[in-house]
Amino acid sequence: MKILITGGAGFIGSHVIRQFVNNYPEYHIFNLDALTYAGNLENLKDIEQSSNYSFLKGDITDESFINTIFEEHRFEGVIHLAAESHVDRSITDPLAFAKTNILGTMVLLNAFKNLWNDNWEGKRFYHVSTDEVYGTLGNTGLFTETTPYDPNSPYSASKASSDHFVRAYGETYGMPYVISNCSNNYGPNHFPEKLIPLFINNIINNKSLPVYGDGNYTRDWLYVIDHARAIDLVFHKGSNHETYNIGGFNEWKNIDLVRLLCKLMDQQLGREEGNSERLITYVKDRPGHDLRYAIDASKINKALGWAPSVTFEEGLDKTIDWYLANEEWLQHVTSGAYQDYYKKQYQ
Ligand code: NAD
Ligand code: TYD
Secondary structure, eight states: OOOEEEETTTTHHHHHHHHHHHOOTTSSHHHHHHOOOOGGGGGGGGTOTTTEEEEEEEEETOOHHHHHHHHHOSSSEEEEEOOOOOOHHHHHHHHHHHHIIIHHHHHHHHHHHHTTTOTTOEEEEEEEGGGGGGBBBBBSSOOOSOOOOOOHHHHHHHHHHHHHHHHHHHHHHHEEEEEEEEEEETTOOOOTTTTHHHHHHHHHHOOEEEETTTOOOOEEEEHHHHHHHHHHHHHHHSTTTEEEEOOOEEEEEEHHHHHHHHHHHHHHHTOOOOGGGEEEEEEEOOTOOBBBOOOOOOOHHHHHHHSSSSSSHHHHHHHHHHHHHHHHHHHHHSTHOOOOOOOOHHH
């Protein structure tokens, strides 16, 4: 089977590539990535020489390039992760999100439709999405697969729109698809613009920890390798035209998570207890900030037997270990354009 994975040089995509390349030697895995600021081939060093892996550099919004590679390689499966993924960037530059996340998804859907033209046996388009499409929860309740879409940020609106187009291609053209909507991921190779890696990097460098608003926002955290395992299961065993919610059963208020991170980092860095907590700084809130995300993952648990394999403390320990052991990676991704982004976002 020839499988196209988009966004494979990014955070989650690189773990999905590794999961498929290592576990399915009978497949050929093509990684299509534009290598934006978030894409980094260093994430894939350990598998880049594998005989069942190829890298294709290109943009999912480039229709003629996409049509050409679909005709040339005749992908039977697509696992689509390429996206602009950071809420704060979507607030500054919403059009970039519409272009990549909506138009880019449509270009891929169209190329897949035109290639197989109703010959759908053994084909599958897997769209990787987010729980943010459901909007925000109050203090109680969980997102299920039937929660109405109610996105609040340009990022989540663009992902919601792309989910709708995937469904529309299923209904209109009979394209076999699956969608999963996952909660916040964390783990190795996470670009340090998102909460956990940003704060790990700042603690290492004794820089302030900018907590938005009062810090009482809640997210449901999942270790990235558990997400990659879930994607493998849904791709192989999920039912066509179904959606699966994926989550960590692991809700944390931002401020409690930041305090835990500070404690674990102090231990690992051999710093006095309380040292890193002194870096916490409350800053201006994010506009349209969603109060709480939490996933009911019982469908994927019952239907496919999936559950997270690590506890949050184990996952955070592994993550911190990885960042401390990969200072060079951190230095590469935080030089240059990152410094400009940081200044604009936080000063
Ligand atoms: P990321 O920002 O780390 O990586 C995105 C990748 O897509 C990068 O390698 C980038 O180069 C590539 N890309 C961006 N625009 C492209 C384009 N026009 N053409 C080709 N490649 C392009 O993102 P991530 O956190 O790994 O998220 C991957 C997917 O999972 C996204 O679709 C995101 O919406 C979804 N998701 C993320 C989370 C999370 O917590 N990070 C949770 C649920 C769902
Ligand atoms: P983030 O990692 O950007 O993920 P998302 O917004 O997609 O959930 O943010 C996680 C939470 O942390 C969210 O409530 C916003 C908050 N946050 C901060 O308080 N400070 C920061 O510098 C960042 C990046 C996020």
